[in-house]
Amino acid sequence: MVYIRIKKVKNIDYAYIVESKWNKEKRTSQQLTKQYLGPLAQININKIPEEYRNESTIIKFLDSHNLNFEKFMELNESLQDTLFEKLKNYELDELFNIYNDYTKSVYSLLDFYEKLLIPVLHKIGDQWAKGEIDVATEHVCSNATITLIDLINQKNINKKISKSSLSTTDRPIILCTPEGELHSIGCKIIESLLLEKGYEVYNITSSLPTNSIESYLDNINPSIVVISVTLKENINSTIRFIQEIRQSFNIPIIIGGNAIQFALKSQIELLEQYDKVYLDLEKLDDMLTYIKTLMNI
Numbered sequence: 584m585v586y587i588r589i590k591k592v593k594n595i596d597y598a599y600i601v602e603s604k605w606n607k608e609k610r611t612s613q614q615l616t617k618q619y620l621g622p623l624a625q626i627n628i629n630k631i632p633e634e635y636r637n638e639s640t641i642i643k644f645l646d647s648h649n650l651n652f653e654k655f656m657e658l659n660e661s662l663q664d665t666l667f668e669k670l671k672n673y674e675l676d677e678l679f680n681i682y683n684d685y686t687k688s689v690y691s692l693l694d695f696y697e698k699l700l701i702p703v704l705h706k707i708g709d710q711w712a713k714g715e716i717d718v719a720t721e722h723v724c725s726n727a728t729i730t731l732i733d734l735i736n737q738k739n740i741n742k743k744i745s746k747s748s749l750s751t752t753d754r755p756i757i758l759c760t761p762e763g764e765l766h767s768i769g770c771k772i773i774e775s776l777l778l779e780k781g782y783e784v785y786n787i788t789s790s791l792p793t794n795s796i797e798s799y800l801d802n803i804n805p806s807i808v809v810i811s812v813t814l815k816e817n818i819n820s821t822i823r824f825i826q827e828i829r830q831s832f833n834i835p836i837i838i839g840g841n842a843i844q845f846a847l848k849s850q851i852e853l854l855e856q857y858d859k860v861y862l863d864l865e866k867l868d869d870m871l872t873y874i875k876t877l878m879n880i
């Protein structure tokens with residue numbers, strides 16, 4: 584039987600999934616830790632591995648902490664609808680309040696982006712593609728999104744961890760898009776998540792000619808370059824971009840974005856030959872661990 588166990592360390596509650604097993608020889612039950620879930624204050628259904636979500640003990644725990652999946656989905660759907668309306672009406676104060684309320688208790692900034700904002704942006708794209716909303720409304724929504732993320736960043740920048748505790752190299756992370764790519768919100772969101780964690784970030788989107796990015800890299804001397812590519816038409820320009828960076832610099836490169844799911848196997852192989860390729864932000868922790876390893880911290 585698995586259940587969630589809480590351990591208090593320095594007054595903070597941390598949650599673990601543990602399995603209870605009967606030890607015949609010792610005639611006692613033993614607890615095996617199956618998975619560390621993180622601080623209790625940040626737990627929600629998405630932090631529970633899928634294979635454990637239907638266990639009655641887990642459901643009971645989530646219910647008792649008001650984290651039940653159905654309630655969570657209902658809450659998200661209704662918040663997504665509200666967020667969509669507020670984006671259309673450019674109600675920045677209201678948008679910021681939604682973010683504030685959502686992240687006040689259990690949900691993280693990543694949850695806000697993954698579960699609310701990004702699904703709404705996808706909905707906007709689908710409605711635009713079907714002709715249900717016009718181009719001007721789509722533009723208003725993406726501009727309101729960018730301003731909202733700026734407001735969130737302003738709040739989080741105050742919490743910035745001192746640089747020295749993060750980086751021994753003191754070299755920033757560069758975020759960019761390949762030539763021809765005007766979709767910059769992916770980078771904006773990654774910027775926001777990295778700023779929240781205290782990293783120094785230079786976001787140089789949108790779409791610059793490759794040679795101008797190169798001279799910039801030369802000046803800034805970054806530790807890592809992160810590239811976000813949305814349109815599948817831009818995968819080849821991404822590959823060319825990376826090849827050109829590689830000719831002059833030996834910097835690790837992380838590539839991700841919507842286009843990756845449409846990339847041909849041969850394109851992925853070419854990209855992976857250079858560095859790490861991610862599709863979405865679910866792997867953010869993995870990406871951050873990778874960044875930390877690269878930065879030697």
Ligand code: B12
Nearest residue numbers: 705708712725764765766767768769811839840841861863
């Ligand atoms: C806003 C928007 C625009 C805005 C962009 C404004 C801006 N400053 O960014 C404008 C109006 C400029 C625009 C233009 C166009 N757009 Co547009 N746009 C969108 C929309 C609605 C939202 C994009 C967005 O920001 N999404 C939020 C991001 C965060 O989500 P995401 O891209 O899915 O990324 C996810 C992951 O991939 C990951 N991720 C992203 N980057 C990275 C990087 C790393 C390293 C990692 C780890 C993860 C990661 O994070 C996200 C979480 O899952 C999408 C709809 C959609 N489905 O996304 C259409 C969409 C992308 N656009 C589309 C199209 C067709 C266009 C145009 C060609 C339209 C036209 N005819 O002019 C142009 C192309 C412009 C160009 N040359 O780039 C299509 C693309 C279809 C396709 N082939 O895939 C979409 C999907 C709409 C649709 N349903 O048809 N667009």
